[in-house]
Amino acid sequence: MIRVRGLRKEYPGGSRALDGIDLHIRRGEFVALIGPSGAGKSTLLRCLNGLATPTAGHIEVDGVEVTGATPETLRRIRSGIGFVFQQFNLLRRLTVLENTVLGRLPHATRWRSLAGWFDPADLARARATLARVGLDGLDTRRIDTLSGGQQQRVAIARALVQAPAVILADEPMASLDPSLAHTIMELLRRINHEDGITVVTSLHVLELAQAYGQRIIGLHRGRVVHDGPPDSLDGAATARIFGPGLAGGAA
């Protein structure tokens, strides 16, 4: 599903975010990406859908090369990848339904979507998706009237309505009350199980990664230092990922 080879990313000024990543993520996997802040989790996720451009290396999603893709190909690749952001990144003045149906933009009739209309089929699909994430009845509410947990569910609905093969989530819990973490993770797990959508999510809480991830990939300074099922995450592995002082804790 996702193949990464020799991926490197340097930012102007020489700071190295990714330092040679090789990965193969199979269809239907639920992958938790862990590591201290600055390990390159966000950069890796953003490279996967072309929001960031790597310095070197290759990425293939669903058999299509992301690196060096033309703008049109890149749009097609992105339409098959849902992305959930830490800060939700919703349009706060628009309604829940409007925000959700934006996930259908690549499939919408071009001029209609620019004029501000959506196809009834896409709207129906957005409503159904909102019901699935537990937000029925809130269609016409403006985003800025919702709680953080509800906003993140709208963001998940926006990704889900794309009917993607993959959902990438960048610290989806980090802006939320800890008590909501399980609701959101449970939702991602259901999507993974019921729709067969591959999920790759970065997490900063180790316990969540172990509880929900079927496979845990540990990053440290832009390199993969651990890759295996949750029970393989022993003290030595945690020390490799977070450094000896922080073993067993969160970063």
Add this chain to the structure above:
Amino acid sequence: MSRPGRWAGGAAIAAVFIWSAVATEVSLGRMIEGLPFMWDFLRRMVPPDPSVLGNALHGAIQTIQIAVVGTTVAAVLALPAGFAAARNAAPPWLFYTSRLLLNAFRAIDTLVYALFFVAAVGLGPFPGVLAVVVYTATVLAKLYSEAIEAIEPGPVEAVRATGATSLQVLRWGVLPQLAPQFLSFTLYRFETNIRAAAILGFVGAGGIGFYVQTYLRLLNYPAAASVLLVLVVLVMVVDFASSRLRARLV
């Protein structure tokens, strides 16, 4: 700031004030001597002459029309100019050129532009419209560009991440963040343009100002009073309506 520094600053401000007051011949005595004349001026205005209300209304309506056309055209012109003058939307050479030009044009007020356009296209409301357009377009472009610079990049990126085209990203990621502010700025300029257009008539550029100036020059104070009353009501009504509208936009 240190104590002697504050002292020196205070002394400097006082010196500039006194220097300016002397140069502008400020005199309490002369103002007191003038009081009876002010009173006389006001007394002659009462009662206002209702027979010129027709003229006053005609002038008021023309003032509104100048502001409506001027502000609308200015808003359309300010849209591309605003993007050109936004640091996060334009390449540096375009950004710096646009900012420089906008600041230069904005340094000159509507009334001065009106003098210029009256000389260029002749008397009437049309040069007034042109004057409003030039000044308002530069002011709005500046306000728009600041709103564009304050845009949240996250939602824009999220729309791009769905696989939307650049135009769709602009329509759904950028526009919803800007539209309410742009509308609010434009309405606010419309309010101020009513006041600006009201004095355009003083230089022959149409609107209610023409009647104010004509009646004052003819020493027809009751007629001037009627026109001024219409002007006051006009400004108050527009201010009220526009600020109500703006409050609903945020």
